Amino acid sequence: MDIRITKTTAPKAKPADESKLGFGKITTDHMFLMNYDEGQGWHDARIVPYGPIELDPTAMCLHYGQADFEGMKAYRTAEGKIQLFRPMENMKRLNLSNDRLCIPAIDEEFGVKAVKTLVEVDADWVPHNVGTSLYIRPFIFAVDPLLGVHPAKHLIFCIVCSPVGAYYASGLAPVKIYVEPKYVRAVTGGTGFTKAAANYAISLKAQEVASKQGYEQVLWLDGVHRKYIDEVGAMNVFFVVDGEVITPSLDRGSILGGITRKSCIEVLRDKGYKVTERDISIDELEEAFDEGKFDEAFGTGTAAVISPIGELKYGDKVMPLTGGKIGPVSQMLYDTLTGIQWGKLEDKFNWIEPVSDQYRI
Numbered sequence: 001m002d003i004r005i006t007k008t009t010a011p012k013a014k015p016a017d018e019s020k021l022g023f024g025k026i027t028t029d030h031m032f033l034m035n036y037d038e039g040q041g042w043h044d045a046r047i048v049p050y051g052p053i054e055l056d057p058t059a060m061c062l063h064y065g066q067a068d069f070e071g072m073k074a075y076r077t078a079e080g081k082i083q084l085f086r087p088m089e090n091m092k093r094l095n096l097s098n099d100r101l102c103i104p105a106i107d108e109e110f111g112v113k114a115v116k117t118l119v120e121v122d123a124d125w126v127p128h129n130v131g132t133s134l135y136i137r138p139f140i141f142a143v144d145p146l147l148g149v150h151p152a153k154h155l156i157f158c159i160v161c162s163p164v165g166a167y168y169a170s171g172l173a174p175v176k177i178y179v180e181p182k183y184v185r186a187v188t189g190g191t192g193f194t195k196a197a198a199n200y201a202i203s204l205k206a207q208e209v210a211s212k213q214g215y216e217q218v219l220w221l222d223g224v225h226r227k228y229i230d231e232v233g234a235m236n237v238f239f240v241v242d243g244e245v246i247t248p249s250l251d252r253g254s255i256l257g258g259i260t261r262k263s264c265i266e267v268l269r270d271k272g273y274k275v276t277e278r279d280i281s282i283d284e285l286e287e288a289f290d291e292g293k294f295d296e297a298f299g300t301g302t303a304a305v306i307s308p309i310g311e312l313k314y315g316d317k318v319m320p321l322t323g324g325k326i327g328p329v330s331q332m333l334y335d336t337l338t339g340i341q342w343g344k345l346e347d348k349f350n351w352i353e354p355v356s357d358q359y360r361i
């Protein structure tokens, strides 16, 4: 399938000060669109000037949340080249989400091509400052104008891009985490392993409770026993206990399989660390903390790459970690992954996918 390109005649001004970009506040000049209609499949792939999308008020996504998304980035290297990090993994995961939500699958190779072409068209929007990047948001939503609950027959696949700032303005900073005792994010058999839009709506309440108490993120316990650790906010989580690097196993189906998580496991194994994917309970962590064996904890995700955890609060128990500093495993993973992403380190795992500039305005 070809991608029809209609360039904007009114390009927006690029951000003057890249140190003030923040996250997701501005969008680029173009967006990718493709429609699904029963009988036709996915069709009419196009890149058009960025702008509002008209929906019928009964559009299914607005009522029943049949919608999912992905999150990835384009990075500008010191030489000015633009590159993506494991984009095929995002498209595979989008189809995993699609399957769970009865959304028709996309062609994964074509999805990567769509991302690359859009980034090429908006290449000048990929920011230059150290640590900045172009955040890419592919998403799919059901638009059938019908109030009945059923799998949609008409959907839109859209990709938008947003130049984003360095996540850490002044180096890696540890975050304080609130272990959520009441609300759950996901349960076995549910949608926790997908990037279903609804997963994020139901996580807001706990985030609000945590924020009010001065904590930045929520640590989610499993929805059945309220005991095993799932994730931290919208990041996967790792613990270093007595020399072993542990991350919750994906087997329960309540955890999103992060591409950063997967990459961290590969880097750790390559460097000879002992990494275990298994269930780990909050009680085990408390015990390790009391015995002085809880060395480090960190979250992983595309936005922050590595988010070191400086403190965990579970009920009345406050567990400060690494004395406000960055643990050695967190630092090593951050340096390695960002080094590969921004082209400062050799891409020994073959994770980088270059973007050319043939469609640049």
Ligand SMILES: *Cc1c(COP(=O)(O)O)cnc(C)c1O
Pocket: 071, 195, 231, 233, 234, 235, 236, 256, 257, 258, 259, 260, 261, 300, 301, 302, 303
């Ligand atoms: C997107 C996401 C992650 C991180 O995935 P990456 O592919 O590493 O960005 C982790 N947990 C949740 C709930 C997510 O939505």
